Amino acid sequence: MDAEYYKLSAENAAGLFERARADYDVVAKTRDANGNLVYGRPVSFEDVAFVDEQPPMSAKAFALPQNETLVRYERGGGEIRAETPEAPARDLLLFGVNVCDAAAFDIIDRVFQWDYLDDPYLARRERTTQLALACTALQRDCFCNRISYAEDGVDAVAYPREGHYLVKIQTDNGRRLVERYRNLFAEADGDPETEITSFLEKAGTAKREPLLETAQSGLAGAFEHADWEILASTCIGCGICTYTCPTCHCFDIQDEGGYVGGRRLRTWDHCTGRTFTAMPAHQPRDRQYKRYRQRLLHKFWYYPERFGPVLCTGCGRCITHCPVKINIKELVEYFGGLSDAPPGGRRHAP
Amino acid sequence: MRRPAADAMPPDTEHIYEPRLLRVTGLAEETPTTTTFQLAFEDGPRPDFKCGQFGEFGLYGAGEATFCLASPPHWEGLEITVKEVGKVTRALHNLNEGDQITFRGPYGNWFPYEELKGKKLLFIGGGIGQAPLRGLLWTCLENRGDFEQLDLIYAAREECELVYERELVDFEGRDDMGVTLALDPVCPGEPIPGWRGRTSFVPPILEEERPSPENRVVITCGPPIMIKLVAKTLIETLGYDPAQIWTTLEMRMKCGLGKCGRCNIGSTYVCKDGPVFTYEQVLAFPQEF
Structure with a gap:
């Protein structure tokens, strides 16, 4: 669909939140009891945090929970009884989430719906609407300005203006949201696309060359680059980059419980862990740098080769939270041939 | 979809x-x-x-x-x-x-039965790697007329690690297929007491028997090191085209459906694009296998 533009006054934004709570399970940025920023379910508009800062965990768990029951089982009388859990009962509205978190869903949808359809994921995904909030400034570690990821896949993006939001509707799902609360939205005036462009320039989030997508062909020739071992060996395999990542979607299937009863569940897993590919007689990624290399190449070579977009929205969480300060952006630039300078500083001291 | x-x-x-x-x-x-x-x-x-x-x-x-x-x-x-x-x-x-x-x-995918028709088939199994070959082997025996020749080389580390022993005895008794059984040599050149087959790794058997690449397809599965050395011998010593060698790869999997991200080699999902590949495809992968 062609994009549509609306004005949402600050007052009506509060009205939208209150009314949407009756129709949706509304998730927004808020502070938990300890004052930490999280994606949660604030009960009033005052509790919604309108800040650029990202919660440490992305919003992916609302479509791909960290732990998800696939089957519950019971044994008794020589028989096994198994049942699958109910699909989610309510529509979900991601209200004021970061654009990089909202954009991730459209990217990972592709793996969950190629060939076999991943019913549990898609059941949640089909009931999700995103109203993302554009950042007013680039944060320390993020680099969404270097990735032309499919912002198009985000249902609606709100750009904060003086006393109102300029809302860009990009999908049918976003249009349905506006239609549902039509009296809260006014037609945008002026030239909204130009207004957005200058907003992005000012925020520093406008796209800047060279885009990291262009690293793909360079990476494809750098699989056996000798510096992987030096630059990626600092990885300790803790997996925090993958858990905080909005696009990391690899999972494990495990049973929890015992003989009499329990559940089979899907849990997040991480490719940087040593057991990820370990088999009884064979371990293809037998060194830590190979496991880190897998993560980087999956995001910037394998996934785009297979599905189109890179598996990254530039949120920068993996840089922020890495205990050994591995910087994926610098490594992609280096191995992808976008920069001659080796990633510098103590961050990559071997 | x-x-x-x-x-x-x-x-x-x-x-x-x-x-x-x-x-x-x-x-x-x-x-x-x-x-x-x-x-x-x-x-x-x-x-x-x-x-x-x-x-x-x-x-x-x-x-x-x-x-x-x-x-x-x-x-x-x-x-x-x-x-x-x-x-x-x-x-x-x-x-x-x-x-x-x-x-x-x-x-997953499967062995291309129709493409194999009319060919000489050489199955090479190693240890538990005989299991993925077994279904195809019995299908070919059931339709023996579809193939010009059928041979099996089956090797294991020790005699007690040969699987489908009762079937191997049956194969040895058939006159419509060739069977070579081998155990890994403990001491090279020394026969193993009481063992009816050969005492050798697979590559030396191939070098000795020299099965010609003409109209032949090799289907192999076993430990990665065996697959590598068998393919090397076939290609470098006997002149096989890598596309004449079929293998089935083992990678750790969870979903089997191309979702969980575990079995990939490069952008190939072994669970969806495989597990059956020609050695030509294997050689084109990022060398992680």
Whole structure:
């Protein structure tokens, strides 16, 4: 669909939140009891945090929970009884989430719906609407300005203006949201696309060359680059980059419980862990740098080769939270041939 | 995009991770640590499958693991051959006849039977790697007239690690296939007392027998090191084109459906694009295997 533009006054934004709570399970940025920023379910508009800062965990768990029951089982009388859990009962509205978190869903949808359809994921995904909030400034570690990821896949993006939001509707799902609360939205005036462009320039989030997508062909020739071992060996395999990542979607299937009863569940897993590919007689990624290399190449070579977009929205969480300060952006630039300078500083001291 | 074939799912299935329950109807001890399970479908008809495909088998409470479908489609039910190496396989080894296990599948691609017709086939199996070849081998024997020649080289570390021993005896007695059995040499050149076959790794057997590449297809599965050395010998010493060698790869898998991100080699999902590949394809992968 062609994009549509609306004005949402600050007052009506509060009205939208209150009314949407009756129709949706509304998730927004808020502070938990300890004052930490999280994606949660604030009960009033005052509790919604309108800040650029990202919660440490992305919003992916609302479509791909960290732990998800696939089957519950019971044994008794020589028989096994198994049942699958109910699909989610309510529509979900991601209200004021970061654009990089909202954009991730459209990217990972592709793996969950190629060939076999991943019913549990898609059941949640089909009931999700995103109203993302554009950042007013680039944060320390993020680099969404270097990735032309499919912002198009985000249902609606709100750009904060003086006393109102300029809302860009990009999908049918976003249009349905506006239609549902039509009296809260006014037609945008002026030239909204130009207004957005200058907003992005000012925020520093406008796209800047060279885009990291262009690293793909360079990476494809750098699989056996000798510096992987030096630059990626600092990885300790803790997996925090993958858990905080909005696009990391690899999972494990495990049973929890015992003989009499329990559940089979899907849990997040991480490719940087040593057991990820370990088999009884064979371990293809037998060194830590190979496991880190897998993560980087999956995001910037394998996934785009297979599905189109890179598996990254530039949120920068993996840089922020890495205990050994591995910087994926610098490594992609280096191995992808976008920069001659080796990633510098103590961050990559071997 | 597609849904799995309707008959691959339980009649009232809710989602793609919901398994069917199969009944264990027979157990055959292959080696002290390896057992073949005969399985029956009781909740509906058995799904159609092809030689080379695999499934996710499991036991509620222990988990799921990936096994190749080790029997040919024309046999009744389904068989898998399981070596006890970890949590799930240990749990499976504790089962008795009549117990139930979970099954999802069949998944993955298969050996291109139609392409193989009219060819001379050389099967090369190593250890438990004979299991993924077994279904195709029996299918070819059932339709022996489709092939110009049929040979099997089967090697294992020790005699007690040869699987399907009763079938090997049957193969040796047939006059429509060639059979070479081999054990790894403990002392090179020294025969192993009481052993009826050869004492050698596979590559020296190939160098000696020199099966010509003309109209021949080699189908091999075994430990990665064996596959590598067999392919090297065939290509470099005997002049085979890598496209004449078919193999089936083992990678750790969880979903089997191209979702969980575990089995990839480069952008190839072994569970979806494989597990059956030509060696030409294997050589084109990022050299991670």
